[in-house]
Amino acid sequence: MSHRIAVVEGDGIGPEVIPEARKILEHFLTDADFFEVELGLAKWEKTGSACSPDDIRELKGADAIIFGAVTTPPDPDYRSVLLQIRHELDLYANLRPIRSLQSSGDGSSVDMMIVRENTEGLYSGIEEIGTERSTTLRVVTKAGSRRIAEKACSLVLERDRNHPLVIGYKGNVLKSDLLFRDTCQETAEAYGIKTQAVFIDALCLDVLQHPNKYDVIVTTNMFGDILSDVCGYLTGGLGMLPSANIGEKYAFFEPVHGSAPDIAGKGIANPVAAIRSAAMMLEYFGMKDEACLVEESISSLISRGISTPDLGGMASTSEFGSRLVDAVSKK
Ligand code: NAI
Ligand code: MG
Numbered sequence: 001m002s003h004r005i006a007v008v009e010g011d012g013i014g015p016e017v018i019p020e021a022r023k024i025l026e027h028f029l030t031d032a033d034f035f036e037v038e039l040g041l042a043k044w045e046k047t048g049s050a051c052s053p054d055d056i057r058e059l060k061g062a063d064a065i066i067f068g069a070v071t072t073p074p075d076p077d078y079r080s081v082l083l084q085i086r087h088e089l090d091l092y093a094n095l096r097p098i099r100s101l102q103s104s105g106d107g108s109s110v111d112m113m114i115v116r117e118n119t120e121g122l123y124s125g126i127e128e129i130g131t132e133r134s135t136t137l138r139v140v141t142k143a144g145s146r147r148i149a150e151k152a153c154s155l156v157l158e159r160d161r162n163h164p165l166v167i168g169y170k171g172n173v174l175k176s177d178l179l180f181r182d183t184c185q186e187t188a189e190a191y192g193i194k195t196q197a198v199f200i201d202a203l204c205l206d207v208l209q210h211p212n213k214y215d216v217i218v219t220t221n222m223f224g225d226i227l228s229d230v231c232g233y234l235t236g237g238l239g240m241l242p243s244a245n246i247g248e249k250y251a252f253f254e255p256v257h258g259s260a261p262d263i264a265g266k267g268i269a270n271p272v273a274a275i276r277s278a279a280m281m282l283e284y285f286g287m288k289d290e291a292c293l294v295e296e297s298i299s300s301l302i303s304r305g306i307s308t309p310d311l312g313g314m315a316s317t318s319e320f321g322s323r324l325v326d327a328v329s330k331k
Contacts, residue, residue, distance in 0.1 A: 006062035012259025013269035014068020020271035020321030021278040040070035067254040091245035094118040101299040116224025149187035152218035163215030164194040239270025242277035297327040
């Protein structure tokens with residue numbers, strides 16, 4: 001089946017890392033139809049809109065979207081492109097695998113999945129901005145909590161590691177989180193899955209100290225955003241972390257990192273997070289073996305010292321991407 005894939009490079013390092021992810025997609029999806037959609041700050045500066053209704057229509061016409069990153073200007077009237085897309089496409093599940101590349105063989109390798117609720121919580125977009133007082137509404141609904149808990153439970157079963165589902169929350173302070181916790185617990189019980197509810201602040205430390213204790217962690221929107229960046233520490237930094245934003249109808253794949261203006265234009269950005277996001281797209285299309293091959297080939301290159309400077313190597317962004325295509329072509 002031929003797939004229609006929307007490619008959004010975005011701002012900053014987006015136009016550097018996404019072409020490398022695209023090379024991998026083009027290698028495996030030979031008859032896919034790729035089309036580009038321009039979104040982000042550069043477009044906002046040119047047209048006054050970072051993401052228009054036409055852009056959303058175009059994205060909805062794709063079977064899957066690969067996205068780089070966009071820069072957010074310091075302007076209170078600017079509407080976050082990502083929040084807009086997540087809401088309009090109802091991409092309620094943000095899946096963020098935290099996986100170290102090579103297994104060290106002593107069981108110390110890291111392999112967990114953060115399941116972040118992606119449409120409500122503190123990123124509801126409901127805000128009143130004033131000069132003396134500004135508020136943001138934190139929304140937790142039963143239906144929203146249930147559907148993300150169901151996604152997390154199905155991942156616990158699929159991964160089959162006999163670990164409890166960990167619920168990251170802060171119900172001692174935010175009463176809205178009690179609805180989240182209770183709904184996750186009820187849902188897990190129906191699936192026959194044990195749960196462990198942990199306060200998010202303590203979880204941020206424990207996950208670094210004892211990463212092997214964790215398998216699937218489900219949490220609300222902003223906590224998942226922060227926890228996944230924290231976990232970047234376990235896997236070599238933000239340049240390594242991919243993500244998938246999945247809804248009932250649409251699927252959107254993006255590196256966890258932002259547009260990294262501090263290194264943009266230098267050709268040194270690590271493309272691994274973007275390439276692993278492309279591998280998640282392959283898996284979404286049922287190409288699990290191909291996705292594993294990409295992961296193994298990334299591991300193998302990095303273990304041979306071929307990497308971008310953030311991992312201590314000398315390779316440029318495009319050099320790493322080309323070496324990776326060579327590596328997967330030889331298998
Ligand atoms: P960032 O993730 O862009 O950068 C944080 C640090 O990590 C920087 O030092 C950067 O150089 C480094 N880094 C990030 N990705 C890297 C890569 N692939 N290779 C090597 N080093 C990498 O986060 P920051 O600085 O907080 O935000 C910069 C801009 O990106 C802001 O405008 C922010 O709003 C936007 N942003 C966009 C996101 C998105 O589009 N999904 C997500 C996060 C931030
Ligand atoms: Mg983030």
